[in-house]
Amino acid sequence: DAGVIQSPRHEVTEMGQEVTLRCKPISGHNSLFWYRQTMMRGLELLIYFNNNVPIDDSGMPEDRFSAKMPNASFSTLKIQPSEPRDSAVYFCASSFSGQGINSPLHFGNGTRLTVT
Amino acid sequence: DAKTTQPTSMDCAEGRAANLPCNHSTISGNEYVYWYRQIHSQGPQYIIHGLKNNETNEMASLIITEDRKSSTLILPHATLRDTAVYYCIVRRRNAGNNRKLIWGLGTSLAVNP
Numbered sequence: 210d211a212g213v214i215q216s217p218r219h220e221v222t223e224m225g226q227e228v229t230l231r232c233k234p235i236s237g238h239n240s241l242f243w244y245r246q247t248m249m250r251g252l253e254l255l256i257y258f259n260n261n262v263p264i265d266d267s268g269m270p271e272d273r274f275s276a277k278m279p280n281a282s283f284s285t286l287k288i289q290p291s292e293p294r295d296s297a298v299y300f301c302a303s304s305f306s307g308q309g310i311n312s313p314l315h316f317g318n319g320t321r322l323t324v325t
Numbered sequence: 326d327a328k329t330t331q332p333t334s335m336d337c338a339e340g341r342a343a344n345l346p347c348n349h350s351t352i353s354g355n356e357y358v359y360w361y362r363q364i365h366s367q368g369p370q371y372i373i374h375g376l377k378n379n380e381t382n383e384m385a386s387l388i389i390t391e392d393r394k395s396s397t398l399i400l401p402h403a404t405l406r407d408t409a410v411y412y413c414i415v416r417r418r419n420a421g422n423n424r425k426l427i428w429g430l431g432t433s434l435a436v437n438p
Contacts, residue, residue, distance in 0.1 A: 213368070240423060252369070252428040265424055300368050304423050311423050313359065316368025 211235075215301050215317035223325055227289040230320045233282055234303030242314065243276055243286050244300040252300070258284065259306060291324045298322070329413045334433040337407075343400040345432050347413030350394040357418045358389060360398045362409040363431070369412065372398065376418075403436045410434070 214233040222228055234241050243255040256266040261278045269276070273292070278284040288295055298319045305312040330348040337343040349358065359374040373380055373387045375396070380387045386399040400407050412431040416423070 242424065251430055254424055254426075257424040302368070306423065311418060313371035313374065314361075314369070314423055314426075315371065318366070318368050 213301055213303055213315050213317035215299075215320050217320055218318065219321045219323075221323045221325065222291055224292055225290045226324075227287065228291045228295075228322060228324075230286040230299050230301075230322070232284045232286070232301030232317060234284070234301070235315055236282065238303035238305050238312075238315070239281070240304045240306040240311075241278060241284050242302040242304075243284070244302065244316075245297045246300060246319070247297045255286070255299075288322075291322075293324045296322055296324050328427060329415060329429060331411070331413050331429065331432045333430065334435070336435050336437060337400075337403045339405060339436055339438050340402055343403040343407065343434060343436065345398040345400075345411050345413075345434065346395065347398070348395045349413070349415045352393050352415050353417075355417050356415045358387065358393075358396050359414045359416060359426075360385070360387065361412045361414065362407075363412070364406075364409040372411075374418075403434075405436050405438065408434060408436045 216231045239260050241258040244252050246252045255268045256276045257264050258278045276286045298321050300316050300319045302314040302316040304314050357374050357376050360372040361369040363369045372384050373382055375387045389396045410431040410433050414426050
């Protein structure tokens with residue numbers, strides 16, 4: 210089990226550029242989460258998918274942020290255009306949800322985004 | 326989901342037991358206590374969870390008080406690699422609730438040589 214895989218590990222971009230973060234969840238997990246972590250606000254949930262369908266995107270800061278999950282093994286989080294205040298570590302996590310249970314969350318090692 | 330209260334930081338000597346407390350006085354009967362930790366530059370990692378009985382696994386032990394209003398995570402022989410931020414979270418263990426986790430700021434544990 211390779212765990213949740215995120216890429217890139219680090220991203221440095223200029224304000225106004227498009228940024229795409231990628232995530233491969235653990236095989237067999239049907240729930241996927243995108244989180245953002247900053248020193249000021251801690252871990253914040255951005256969006257939650259279940260069976261590839263976005264269920265809760267209330268944490269997405271604004272229309273510049275979008276997320277997709279075209280299949281069970283891949284998801285992207287896109288920021289267009291990026292701004293300096295988007296600088297943070299972005300985590301993807303997955304779990305199994307169903308039959309009345311939720312497995313614990315498994316996190317990737319994150320993408321550290323710096324927007325200059 | 327119920328809110329938790331944890332000390333901001335703790336220190337522990339290498340090889341000694343690290344006891345991390347958590348208060349969850351508003352916990353309801355169907356809420357579990359979960360512990361995660363986050364080592365620097367990594368994503369949070371699941372450690373253990375429990376409902377009302379004490380639990381033990383290869384990583385740690387979880388002691389939950391009889392009234393369930395508080396718990397303690399025990400790392401029996403702390404090593405330098407256990408230096409991390411430890412999060413105590415309570416949540417209902419049914420479908421859909423992973424998205425309702427309230428992470429808080431956790432306890433920053435420093436294991437000293």
